[in-house]
Amino acid sequence: AELAARFGSPPRVSFAAHSVGVLIVRAALTHPAMAPYLPSLHLFLSISGPHLGYVGGEMTVADSSKSRNRFGLGKSAAFQLGLCCTRAINPKAKCLSEITFRDCAKIEDCYLYRLAHHPNGLGLFRHVVLVSSPQDKYVPRHSARVQLEGFRIKEGSRRARATMEMARAMLTPVLEKAMR
DSSP states (O other): OHHHHHHOOOSOEEEEEETHHHHHHHHHHTSGGGGGGGGGEEEEEEESOOTTOOOTTOOOHHHHHSOOOTTSOOHHHHHHHHHHHHHHHOTTOHHHHHHTTOSSSSGGGSHHHHHHTOSSSGGGSSEEEEEOOTTOSSSOHHHHTTOOTTOOSOTTSHHHHHHHHHHHHHHHHHHHHHHO
């Protein structure tokens, strides 16, 4: 904010981020110090960012038939084990709780849910590019693309409803801007 006051706002501000860095950029947009730069937002390139979080057990049928590691664990199970071990080693790792929706008792109070509904979101950018990869075994593709198709959550559950609300809250401003 101090730099913007002294030198003026830059003509364009773009962000390219990967994985959890995507959430850091989205969180930064909500900070008051970013206010002078918000009118200059141009491109947001998100590479495998967990916009809709990580929910275990969303392996596809194709994933389940692939080879398992030497411990007999599939990639999703190995990642779940890694999450569990990391939480045990560093229980204060707030980010892990946030991307798995374990930071609050009610999903509507979880950080990612609140971030998805914040007015300073993706709709502020002129261009938004969401990239995912089938080789990424950590961030589910549908979460990286904010795409509900392929999301493996029990239909009608609170988590499914919240995920739909999050996707709608993030994408509606982007789509409305594109239609103008």
